[in-house]
Amino acid sequence: MLTVRKSRERGYADHGWLRSYHSFSFADYHDPRYMGFGNLRVINEDRIAPGTGFGAHGHRDMEIVSYVLEGELAHKDSLGNEQSIVPGEVQRMSAGTGVVHSEHNPAQGRSTHFLQIWLLPSRQGMAPGYAQKAFGDAQKRGRLCLVGSPEGREGSVQLNADARLYAGLFDGAEQAVMVLPEGRKTYVHLVRGSLQVNGQRLEGGDAAMIEQETQLQLDAGKEAEVLVFDLAP
Structure with a gap:
């Protein structure tokens, strides 16, 4: 959903x-x-x-x-x-x-x-x-870069919360697909630009609240900057 x-x-x-x-x-x-x-x-x-x-x-x-x-x-x-x-x-x-x-x-x-x-x-x-x-633009260009996590994985900022935070930049044909963990919630906040999220078009400032989905697909971006949160339920 x-x-x-x-x-x-x-x-x-x-x-x-x-x-x-x-x-x-x-x-x-x-x-x-x-x-x-x-x-x-x-x-x-x-x-x-x-x-x-x-x-x-x-x-x-x-x-x-x-x-x-x-x-x-x-x-x-x-x-x-x-x-x-x-x-x-x-x-x-x-x-x-x-x-x-x-x-x-x-x-x-x-x-x-x-x-x-x-x-x-x-x-x-x-x-x-x-x-x-x-985290430089090159780390986020056309992909979701892990910028915050409980374990501090992949050079991310260590968070004292059951959450992972990803940042990405998408334009044109750039796209990313993420498998969503079962039983968790996903929050997508489009910082600016426009982006398609699981087939839904978002504009700057829009958000998508996702539950009971198996994957997240980001594509068809136009100068898009996005944050994705993997959250405890």
Whole structure:
């Protein structure tokens, strides 16, 4: 079964300095039909205005992944990490027993466009942690590149969650087929462009929620960038 969620159906918030689309219920946006999918709890598509950002605030018991699309995201946390995240990089912050962090756009002339992703951790009360890795376009071109996994396989960022995250770039005749594990859920988020997912056409910001299917086929892309989540049920 494949269910398409159109980009226009997402929640939206405009705070002036921040414009954000919410794939699932978040902050003032609440829809009981979309509280998460499997152990995927949040996908926010955020645009931060130049010279602004999120002040210091706390989290606990959540795996938080940042995927930057344009611009730069400056990160600072109570663990002593102070990093810049740019396109092609995947950052994971394990909130665990508690962490305080801030994120802002240090540029004066352009916005920062990124995805903020929350996954429920495998267990609560873990020690907080941080990881960040770069994945070049060549690694994602015409294929699904593993960028996050519990085991840190294939050079991916290690996740403290029962989830695997893949990223891919598809255009023209490029295609990928993935066998889907039985009993799990698959979430496809089209970051931008257009792409056919198991015969269904998605446009930028659209998503496909997949259950009880044996394979995933991605093809007929037009400047497409996509994230695929293999999730605990």
